[in-house]
Amino acid sequence: MPTMEYTIHKPEIGKGGFSRVFRGTDMGCGRAVALKKSRCSLVIKKPHLRHESRILQLLQSHPAIPAIYGYAHLPHFEYLAMELLGESVSDLQPDGTKIAPKTVVSVVLQTMSALQHIHKLGIVHRDIKQGNLMCSLNDPSRIKLIDFGISRMFYEGEPKRRDPATKGYKMVGTLDWASLNAHDGIALSARDDFESLAHVALDLLRGDLPWGYRPWLEPRRIAQEEVRASKRSHTAESLGAGFPPEFSSLLTYSRSLRFNQLPDY
Template sequence: ASDDESEDHSGLITFELVRRAVADSESSSEGIGAIYNIGKTLGKGNFATVKRAQHKETGAEVAIKIIDRRSCTNINFVEREITSLGQINHPNCVALLEVCESPSKIYMVTELVMGGTVMDRIIAMDHFSEKESATAMVDVLYAVQYLHDIGVVHRDLKMENLMYASNDPSSPAYNTIKLVDFGFSISHAGGSLKTACGTPATAAPEVLDPYLEFSGGYGPEVDLIRQ
């Protein structure tokens, strides 16, 4: 994979979402390595690692979230994330391209988003002007409105989960924000949600209510509380 992180590779991504089985060995002829050239690590968590990769057939630059089934404490959250992302097709939400599954790992292949988080850019610029803040909010609200229209609640909106599509100032995607990390998202067809989740510092108070199971619960409006 190329190390030029300033390029906008989104135009190369043309294949549709599929789920396929792969072998446990990444280097085998039936492993994930037969489909993608796996590159450097972009991030790492308790049970998942995100790596940059290149699709061997199309040349598309992608990101692959590699989830270790043995370390993952709640595989249901992973399945919810896949279900939510599988419904989404919007320029302000990260695109899930395919899911590959082996006996020990789940590989979530998404578009490559290299512009850094909104927080990163605010720090780099020292502050946002009123116009820059308004421009950013338009993208965020477009994403949230779309999610709610298709029945998805994100439940973890924060600046760290809002990423710019490109870090190249000459790219048309430089100021395009994409909502990422759908690990707490859920399909919502109506009624109340009663699962406590999200990030304590940014979540709506009702999502973290210790008496949530006895209260009236909450709905999609929790995605707007910190906007």
């Protein structure tokens, strides 16, 4: 992948567990970009953003995958230049706003198309949530799927398992949207991206989910158990009550899939 020179504009426009995102300008052509920056020395063998850049390179050619422009690993930081996007779906839902079913259908169908593309290439995203669904800058009705930093190839055979009660266990994904398998320490596959998408759809419709994680009140270890119990106690039908049944059916269907089974997109 080519490396190019960029100007970074502060303040940051986003951040995650591993990196911060800035608006940048390609000094060669003047193009505005999103520039991810992560602290990483040259001795690190598996840099986080290099992994994401390789995943994105593999996934190019689908309209819901953002364009990637360049990657560089310098002595103290690594950088990833990619398509500049607009607001996230979470930005469109302030203070528990309920989103119209027609709009939610559009979000789900576009995300489902993106998942079909990445799953058929053997990749599982592992962190589907509103904040990772972005609106195109040129057409806000178009959804782009971002943040492939914890994406992995999935494999044939039986899923690996970890005991959630093990000291130091950290669930994969984001607590509110994670699948029950993630809570149970089971390796994630296509079915888990679908379950997270079902949680996203139901949250957009309802304005909230009954297990909303409150990080300022609960230590993460306790919250993981409480959210896990709440997800088990709420049926798909109860979560989707009052809305078209297809939404609750999506959650039921995702939980019925086998580890190696690709969904019927």
